Structure formats: structure tokens, C-alpha cells
Amino acid sequence: MSKVSPNRLLKRAEEEFMQGDFRMALQTYGLVLKDYPGLDEAKVGVYLSDLGIESAEEAQALFDYYQVIKQEKENAADIIDNLIETLSTTKQQLNELLIEPVEEQVEYSDGIRYSDFVELVGSRGSFRKAFEDIMFSTKVVITDKTEFVDFVTRLAEEGFYDMALNYLDSTAGLFGNDQDVLSLYYVVEKAKS
Secondary structure, three states: OOOOOHHHHHHHHHHHHHOOOHHHHHHHHHHHHHHOOOOHHHHHHHHHHHHHHHOHHHHHHHHHHHHHHOOOOOOHHHHHHHHHHHHHHHHHHHHHHEOOOOOOOOOOOOEEEHHHHHHHHHHHOOHHHHHHHHOOOOEEEEOOHHHHHHHHHHHHHOOOHHHHHHHHHHHHHHHOOOHHHHHHHHHHHHHHO
């Protein structure tokens, strides 16, 4: 039995992807990889189709980007793979940082809720003193954007510039173009000067 043309299957998979049928696109790209395991176009298709099942918008944006760079760069598949890995890592970091309010039964044995931390700040008399007391032994568990904005702002105001920027860099992309979060970069820069 002869192998099906990879170009024909790739075209079909791409059409399925463009129609938003990510599960079918994933299967079709998988068929291509079965016969042509080294084909970068199919590997990228698998990555993006899998991502599309979770987030169609992100997958479509990366697909469009891949279409542009594959003509110009030999390592376009590696670039997309690295972007997906970075996106996944960033999401995981955000999930560790932000806990949905619905999850009130979360075990806080290795962390302190932000509201409890704010009380600690009040009892210690300063954010800096309270934060220095816990920064190496306890995580501050932030449950919503308002707490995140307040926490990063206070870090910057108290001179923890690098730490504030690290929090921003690892999570800001997940807030999209949220102006409250993006303006925190300005807050940090202003606090530095």
C-alpha cells in the first residue's frame, strides 16, 4: 500500500485547523507524522491543533505567525515550539500565583493568603518589614487581579524592583492587554526614579 501524499494531507489538516476543527486537524496532522515523522509542518500542526483545543485564539495567532516565518527562517518549527513551551510555562506560573476564588478549600500550609499578609503588614507596621519576614519561607497566595496589582505596586514602592518586574514578566502576558496590569511597568519604573 502506498503512502498518501503529505501535501494533500497537510492541506486538509490546514483547512480543518482554519475552520476551528482542532481535533480533526490534530488527527490529520497525526496521520502525516505517521508516514513522515520528520516533517516540521506536521509537527507544528500537531502542537498548534493541541493548543487550539484549549485556546483557539492563541493557536490561531501562532499559526498565522508560523505562516509568516516559515518562508523566512529555516528553524521556524523550533521557534513555534519554543513559543508554545514558553506559553505553557507562563500559564503554569500564573496558575501557581493566582488561585481561583472558588477554590476556598486550598491548602495554605506552604503559603499565606494575600488578605492575611495585608493584616501582617498592619501588625508589623510596614510592607517591607512584613515581606522581608516571610519572603524566603512562605509564598504569598494571590487570588485575583486586584490583589496582584496591589502586591506588585507595593513591591515597587518598597524598592523590590527586580522582584516586581519578575512577577510582571512571568504573568502580564496572561492578562492580555489589561491596562491595569500593563500600567504596572510604569509604576515600577516611576518608583525606581
